[in-house]
Amino acid sequence: DGKTFWNESDIYHFIGKDIVYHHYLFLPAMRLGINNEFKLPDYIPTRGHLTLEGKKISKSRNWYIGLKDFLEKFPADYLRFYLISINPYSQDDLNFDWEQFSTKINSELIGNLGNLVNRALGFTTKAFDGVVPEPESFDEKDSESEKKIKSLADDVGKLMQENHLDRALKQLMEFSAHFNQYFQHKEPWKKGPGTNACIFLSVNAVRSIAICLHSFLPKSSQKIWSQLGLEGNVSDISWNEMSELKLKAGHKIGTVEPIFSKVESSDIEKEQSKLGN
Structure with a gap:
């Protein structure tokens, strides 16, 4: 009751x-x-x-x-992202600020998180026909990235429990930034040794992001979940599952398309002109 x-x-x-x-x-x-x-x-x-x-x-x-x-x-998720990111754990x-709003959406949400989702899933579609490849043995960079996935639930969860929502979101964005750097370092487009491991881990990192992101941007997280080729609602997945590598070799991802749209400077200027008039 x-x-x-x-x-x-x-x-x-x-x-x-x-x-x-x-x-x-x-x-x-x-x-x-x-x-x-x-x-x-x-x-x-x-x-x-x-x-x-x-x-x-x-x-x-x-x-x-x-x-x-x-x-x-x-989108409502743009407002959620911006307000959470600037909201300190204090009084x-x-x-x-409209200019800051534009910068955070374009540079952080789209340029960081959206970029990782697009490049990881897009490359999987282009180079592997949308099928997660069987990874080779992990090298040092791979193992480091695997540890990032396995610690994400604890890293973000602790901050959430302490009501540090801005820091929790920042932790997720740092996770995304790490995998962007990892992807760039591994250069899978050259199709050299370690390409399969890079894509395997990157796609699993996107899955982790989808689960974690639901607490902040529910609409966007569900879009990512669907593009991963996963059924059901991401909201039904337990928190700790974000730290598991559950997308195995042979998994077929869904149709990949941009999750976010850029905020245009003309839109910001229009909104600013409305104030006080």
């Missing part, structure tokens, strides 16, 4: 810094005065306020971004 579900769960109350007294003192006191049937929150992460282009958000001054308008132009205010 609802009572059991509540009391056996870890309860998090995410609040703004302006209502600390209410949630730390008044609400618990009221709850304790009524009954003890429902436990108090285990954690109350407190965050600062969101400003826009360095100014306080105000609808009357037309200094705000309407969510409906935003979603008509950009410091965070600022929505």
Whole structure:
């Protein structure tokens, strides 16, 4: 029932810094005065306020971004990625800056993570007809990358449990950056020794990313999951499975296409021109 579900769960109350007294003192006191049937929150992460282009958000001054308008132009996952990446584990205010938004999406999300997905799966399609190859014996670089996969669940999970969501996302992006560098170092397009191992590990790294990314960008993670040729919902996969190399030789990946679209400078200029007018 609802009572059991509540009391056996870890309860998090995410609040703004302006209502600390209410949630730390008044609400618990009221709850304790009524009954003890429902436990108090285990954690109350407190965050600062969101400003826009360095100014306080105000609808009357037309200094705000309407969510409906935003979603008509950009995917919801773009907003999720940006806000998580700039949201510190503190009560410091965070600022929505359109130029920074564009840079983070184009350079980090697309240039890093999207690039790895496209090059790993795209090369598998081009060079191996979309079939994961049988890897050769791992060299030092391969073994290092394998360890990255096997430690990802713990590395990101610890930060998530501590509510360091920005650091957790950064950890995932560093994982992606590592495999971009690994792919570049191995040069599989030259089809030399170690090509199969590179593709085998890179495709499995993309699978790990899909599982981990679901906590941050659910829509995008499902697209990656489908392009890997995997059935069902990535949300049904357990967290620790991201650190397992489950895509074996012979697995056929799906149709590969770009996951993300670039944010154009003209779009940013248009959004900036709306503010205050």
